[in-house]
Amino acid sequence: MTFTVGFTSWLVLQIKLQLPSIDKSILGSTAVGSHLFPGIFAAGSEAGTVRLIRLICKSIQQRACEKSGKPVDFLVFLKSSGVEKDIPLAPFKGNRFNILFHNAIGLSGTVGLFKQVEGDNQLMKVVHADLEVSSFKSGCRALGIIDKMITAPLWKCLNETGADGKRVHVADMSSRNERFMECCEKWVRCEWCDER
DSSP: OHHHHHHHHHHHHHHHHHHHHHHHHHHHOOOGGGGGSSTOOOOOOSSHHHHHHHHHHHHHHHHTTTEEEEEEEOOOOOOOOOOOOOOOOOOOOTTOOHHHHHHGGGGGGGHHHHEEEEEEEOHHHHHHHTOOOOHHHHHHHHHHHHHIIHHHHHHHHHHHHOTTTOOOOOOEEEEEHHHHHHHHHHTTTOOOOOOO
């Protein structure tokens, strides 16, 4: 678990450090998204992708933002859209290490709701404005891919129980961790990880 948590914590730190500079290189000094609303966010304080994930979760999760959130509207929207199961968004507070990646996956199902409620309050306006920036949505997709390929499988392995009914021990993760590092090295060299 130490490797998994350490790696993911390092990855989140790199994302928080590098995404603002990527935003600046793509968007330049142009104010986009929530920065169009002066006084809400300090310029450059948070990467647009990370802010988008955090604000969407704040606006549609139960017990997240009692003043401006729309959790009931979101549930009604899901049912009217024919979505039978819940969108996989977990609260940021008190949750596991890979929450940023986990929540990035669930964002695609929320776009329609924010088009319907874009002018209801300041929070909805800000979320809708950030959803209009294609590089922020692309960043969310990339983080979702990291969850599907890296963090979720490692987390699942840590929570599995063996045939004896016991959870996988951290020491038993070393072969998976080595395999993961081999795949990372191949990805860095632009080789596909075809072996399974």
